[in-house]
Amino acid sequence: MNTDLTEAPGTTSTAAPANASRRGAPDAPVPLRRDRIAAGVRIVFGLAWLVDAALKWTPHFRRDYLDHLAEGAEGKPSWMQPWFDFWRNLQSPAPKAWAIFVAVVETLIALALLFGVARKLTYFGAAAFSVMIWATAEGFGGPYTGRGADVDVGAGLIYAIAFVALLLLTADRPDPFSLDTVIERRWGWWRRLAEWGTR
Numbered sequence: 001m002n003t004d005l006t007e008a009p010g011t012t013s014t015a016a017p018a019n020a021s022r023r024g025a026p027d028a029p030v031p032l033r034r035d036r037i038a039a040g041v042r043i044v045f046g047l048a049w050l051v052d053a054a055l056k057w058t059p060h061f062r063r064d065y066l067d068h069l070a071e072g073a074e075g076k077p078s079w080m081q082p083w084f085d086f087w088r089n090l091q092s093p094a095p096k097a098w099a100i101f102v103a104v105v106e107t108l109i110a111l112a113l114l115f116g117v118a119r120k121l122t123y124f125g126a127a128a129f130s131v132m133i134w135a136t137a138e139g140f141g142g143p144y145t146g147r148g149a150d151v152d153v154g155a156g157l158i159y160a161i162a163f164v165a166l167l168l169l170t171a172d173r174p175d176p177f178s179l180d181t182v183i184e185r186r187w188g189w190w191r192r193l194a195e196w197g198t199r
Helices: 020-024 032-056 059-063 065-071 078-091 095-115 119-135 155-170 179-186 188-194
Strands: none
Touching: 032 095, 032 155, 059 065, 059 095, 065 078, 065 095, 095 119, 119 155, 119 188, 179 188
16 A cells, blocks of 8 residues: 655654664764763872872982982893993983973873873873883883892883873773863864874
8 A cells, every 4th residue: 555655735744764863863972971980090190190290309309310210220130231321321411400301291291191181192102201211210120130129010111001091091082071172172183182083
């Protein structure tokens, strides 16, 4: 039996194809709860870095900077020593300047984490910085000498892994609890520094 689908003049059809909502509707938004958890992790991590950065601004750190750097080479095998010698010789002429540089970098990382600024760039740069700390002052962790005390993998490596996790798991979309979202409303290109999958 045929059905007349012609509408009467002056009427508006309220029917819609069954798959219209799926075909034309935007993707479902990420649950707000997930964004809150991600922002909370970022902020707590930022507080930890802020405390660490504050310690780097103390006179004690600037005074003993080269000693901290030399500790990384202690107990390491001879084939690693040229690497540590390179960094020690590079920074020996101006240790206070390098100590201030480290303090500035850690402070910037802490503030970027707390306020959510340039998240993608921050996570990538902070991971690289953490690896450098791990490979110099922390002496690549351990164990390398068989001593009982030399069994710590190194905090720098753990930090680097945490930043990579933040980069891959939370920088794939806008963060409504970050300054990045505010900045992107004015400058759309900023999202290239904030998250993956830019438009």
